[in-house]
Amino acid sequence: MFGRHRRQYTKQIARSLNYILNNPKCFDLTQLCVVKGHHCWLVHVDISVLRYEGNLHDACSFxxxxxxxxxxxxxLKVNHDEETNEVSVDVCDDPYQYGVLDVSNLPVFITVGQINGVHTVDTTIKEDSVTLARITYGIKPSGSIVYMNKDGGGSLxxxxxxxxxxxxxxxxxQMNAxxxxxxxxSKEKQASWGHTNERLLFDDDTFTRIPSRIQRALSNNQSKLDFGLKQI
Known part of the structure; x- marks a missing residue:
């Protein structure tokens, strides 16, 4: 995937991920609120794709x-000056005091394509090249559809x-579960080792039921989140 098509595809994936993250039905944005009307957390999600083997949309969402x-x-330590009505926020010095985000309702993307009248999922690069039409769906853990985007020149x-x-x-x-x-x-394993701040591990046999191409994509896609405090 090169040139303009790659840039367009990248923007399309970014728009899709941005949509579900900013949808209150998918992700509770109040988790990022520090002081209502004053401060909130600003989250940046950076995904580095080291190798493209097809079905990138879905792998990025996973x-x-x-x-x-x-x-x-x-x-955080929030201080409110009643005289000046100013609010100041300081980060706690203890690195082991932190909160976690609830992603239990966050959807994943499932892309379904059509090749000669046959519906396909988890397509390879070669299969992508002959897919005239595909639809990417955002699926919540309940199975409901919250996002849909058609790609390709074919009609459906x-x-x-x-x-x-x-x-x-x-x-x-199934994929959400x-x-x-x-x-x-992974969290239980990290806790048993005493390494609660380690990155997520994907070395368990329970993950082998996910299609192999998606497993490789998850291993090759490096997701990084940067937190910044934003004053409203």
Missing amino acids: AMKAALSETKVPA DLLNIRSMGKIASDSGL LLMKKIQL
Whole structure:
């Protein structure tokens, strides 16, 4: 993937991820509030793709959800001067005092394509090249669809769209459950080792049920979150 197409694809993925993160039905933004009307946390999600093997949209959403699940929000000390009505915020000196973000309701992307009338998921690069139309769905853990975006020049009738939506909903329900289970197992393992600040581990057999290309993409996609305090 080179040139203008790569830039357009990157922007499309960024817009999709930004949409679900700023949707109150998907992610509770009040978690980032420090002092209402004064200060809030500003989160930047950076995803570095080291190798493209197809199905990038879905893999990026898995990586983002995993990264957010292990994000530590530093504890703060809020001081309010009643005389001047000014609010000051200081970061706690103890690095082991922090909060965590609730990502249990955050959707993952499931992209369903159509090749010669056959619906496909987790496509390879070669399969992508012959896919005339595809739809990326945002699927919540409940299986409901909160986002939909069509890509490609091919046309789809209503029957195909409904069928593809059903496939995405069923797949998303399973993928959300597997991902959250893996996240929980990883946190328990880290806690047993006494390394609660380590990065998420993907070395457990329970993760092998996820398609191999997505596993490789999760391993090759490095998700990093930067926190910054923003004054409103």
